[in-house]
Amino acid sequence: MDAQEMLSTHPNTTSLDQSALAECIEACLECAHTCTACADACIEGESDMDMRHCIRTDLDCADVCTTTAQVLSRQTAPSWDLLKAQVGACLRACQECGEECRSHADQHEHCRICGETCQRCAEACDRLLNELENVAEA
Amino acid sequence: MDAQEMLSTHPNTTSLDQSALAECIEACLECAHTCTACADACIEGESDMDMRHCIRTDLDCADVCTTTAQVLSRQTAPSWDLLKAQVGACLRACQECGEECRSHADQHEHCRICGETCQRCAEACDRLLNELENVAEA
Amino acid sequence: MDAQEMLSTHPNTTSLDQSALAECIEACLECAHTCTACADACIEGESDMDMRHCIRTDLDCADVCTTTAQVLSRQTAPSWDLLKAQVGACLRACQECGEECRSHADQHEHCRICGETCQRCAEACDRLLNELENVAEA
Amino acid sequence: MDAQEMLSTHPNTTSLDQSALAECIEACLECAHTCTACADACIEGESDMDMRHCIRTDLDCADVCTTTAQVLSRQTAPSWDLLKAQVGACLRACQECGEECRSHADQHEHCRICGETCQRCAEACDRLLNELENVAEA
Numbered sequence: 001m002d003a004q005e006m007l008s009t010h011p012n013t014t015s016l017d018q019s020a021l022a023e024c025i026e027a028c029l030e031c032a033h034t035c036t037a038c039a040d041a042c043i044e045g046e047s048d049m050d051m052r053h054c055i056r057t058d059l060d061c062a063d064v065c066t067t068t069a070q071v072l073s074r075q076t077a078p079s080w081d082l083l084k085a086q087v088g089a090c091l092r093a094c095q096e097c098g099e100e101c102r103s104h105a106d107q108h109e110h111c112r113i114c115g116e117t118c119q120r121c122a123e124a125c126d127r128l129l130n131e132l133e134n135v136a137e138a
Numbered sequence: 139m140d141a142q143e144m145l146s147t148h149p150n151t152t153s154l155d156q157s158a159l160a161e162c163i164e165a166c167l168e169c170a171h172t173c174t175a176c177a178d179a180c181i182e183g184e185s186d187m188d189m190r191h192c193i194r195t196d197l198d199c200a201d202v203c204t205t206t207a208q209v210l211s212r213q214t215a216p217s218w219d220l221l222k223a224q225v226g227a228c229l230r231a232c233q234e235c236g237e238e239c240r241s242h243a244d245q246h247e248h249c250r251i252c253g254e255t256c257q258r259c260a261e262a263c264d265r266l267l268n269e270l271e272n273v274a275e276a
Numbered sequence: 277m278d279a280q281e282m283l284s285t286h287p288n289t290t291s292l293d294q295s296a297l298a299e300c301i302e303a304c305l306e307c308a309h310t311c312t313a314c315a316d317a318c319i320e321g322e323s324d325m326d327m328r329h330c331i332r333t334d335l336d337c338a339d340v341c342t343t344t345a346q347v348l349s350r351q352t353a354p355s356w357d358l359l360k361a362q363v364g365a366c367l368r369a370c371q372e373c374g375e376e377c378r379s380h381a382d383q384h385e386h387c388r389i390c391g392e393t394c395q396r397c398a399e400a401c402d403r404l405l406n407e408l409e410n411v412a413e414a
Numbered sequence: 415m416d417a418q419e420m421l422s423t424h425p426n427t428t429s430l431d432q433s434a435l436a437e438c439i440e441a442c443l444e445c446a447h448t449c450t451a452c453a454d455a456c457i458e459g460e461s462d463m464d465m466r467h468c469i470r471t472d473l474d475c476a477d478v479c480t481t482t483a484q485v486l487s488r489q490t491a492p493s494w495d496l497l498k499a500q501v502g503a504c505l506r507a508c509q510e511c512g513e514e515c516r517s518h519a520d521q522h523e524h525c526r527i528c529g530e531t532c533q534r535c536a537e538a539c540d541r542l543l544n545e546l547e548n549v550a551e552a
Contacts, residue, residue, distance in 0.1 A: 001444040009524035010455045029443045030415040036487040044490040045425045053215040067205035073450040076458040077191040085230045089223035110423035139306040147386035149321045167305045168277040174349040182352040211312040214320040248285035329491040343481035353467040361503035368499045
């Protein structure tokens with residue numbers, strides 16, 4: 001996937017850093033898939049561990065990442081305040097899900113991968129939030 | 139739809155006010171549909187007006203409301219911080235879309251209805267945010 | 277919610293029966309919420325029963341119903357073939373989830389309600405599919 | 415993104431060809447983003463052309479691809495019939511959107527890219543449908 005190439009075709013690209021924007025969209029899409037698959041693997045897995053908290057954070061994180069990617073894919077008439085609020089919620093979801101999954105990383109390979117994917121998405125959200133602050137102030 | 143009846147069947151309902159929760163879920167689902175239909179009517183409509191801003195806010199509001207309803211429909215192992223962040227983003231989306239749609243209410247019946255629906259959803263989000271503050275402090 | 281009122285404001289409403297269309301949108305939105313909540317209640321519930329199949333069908337049905345409602349909310353330049361394919365997939369999801377949930381109706385109140393909601397949504401999809409056949413042939 | 419690595423961590427991977435499955439998930443996620451961005455670029459673009467049909471097919475294709483990726487990301491207790499129905503709807507959406515976008519490829523770079531992305535996703539859906547037929551018969 002090359003989100004930046006597609007974003008660059010918009011007739012009125014925003015002043016937002018296009019690299020940070022593309023990186024965040026790609027991270028959100030990867031995280032949505034990984035969290036959906038991690039929840040499913042947690043549901044299937046016979047285990048002595050209680051995975052209910054992990055399943056909940058996975059499902060929430062998948063939903064929030066999906067919507068964040070969709071909102072970020074639009075460049076027409078942007079609202080910096082809404083973008084900051086939604087990316088902020090996504091950062092929170094990725095932090096919580098990443099922390100939960102990393103706590104099971106030694107027992108479940110799907111949680112190890114999901115913890116790393118959430119971490120990358122949280123970092124991409126954090127970087128984009130900084131760019132959104134700069135654009136909103138400019 | 140009776141979201142509260144379904145929520146009450148959860149084996150471990152949260153201390154969150156169930157009436158405010160059910161009201162917000164129902165408002166989000168109605169708003170997601172109405173904003174999707176309003177965007178579509180704006181796209182179809184031959185008009186002298188520039189509806190691009192309205193279409194953008196409609197599409198964003200529909201996506202954010204859909205995800206907010208999903209996250210709110212779960213009661214297992216809730217994170218008050220994530221709920222506050224996502225409902226806060228939804229409040230923002232509904233406020234912005236409602237304001238934009240109401241500005242076209244005299245020209246477009248779909249914008250009039252959508253402006254009112256967004257207003258109801260914003261009020262339901264605001265009420266639930268207050269409940270979330272109380273629960274988080276308790 | 278009054279989906280039909282909003283649909284009627286479109287500048288170019290389709291020849292599709294608007295009552296059947298509105299009924300199907302409302303049923304899909306209710307079913308998406310109910311299936312999301314049923315999956316969550318199944319995840320939380322301590323039980324001797326294996327609820328993994330039920331959780332899977334709930335999650336799939338919620339996703340498919342959400343997208344079906346969105347696609348049906350648009351009336352601009354419709355493709356009857358795509359609508360038939362998506363509503364057909366939704367009918368299948370509701371039939372399978374309803375059957376699975378009804379098999380647990382005596383043990384879980386959330387499955388009883390969800391089974392009934394899926395049944396209503398399946399009937400609404402079936403009725404709309406008949407209308408779509410008529411429109412496509414006209 | 416490496417969907418296949420994540421899929422392989424499931425405690426009970428299905429007999430479905432994992433390479434075709436991973437390829438289809440990745441194609442759906444890319445297509446959902448590209449169609450969302452193409453619709454947005456069509457909305458923004460000042461043009462002599464009527465882009466309403468293209469916007470509609472873009473929005474539908476984005477929704478259908480998003481849900482298809484989610485359903486395919488689950489391997490617990492799969493229903494081959496539901497998977498075939500949903501991937502079939504996705505194939506239809508990608509064929510229609512790809513055809514529409516390619517008809518504007520000379521005028522709009524975003525439609526050229528989107529037409530190619532839809533084509534790749536349609537091919538991935540078609541390949542997976544063949545695998546689903548084989549698994550269902552086995």
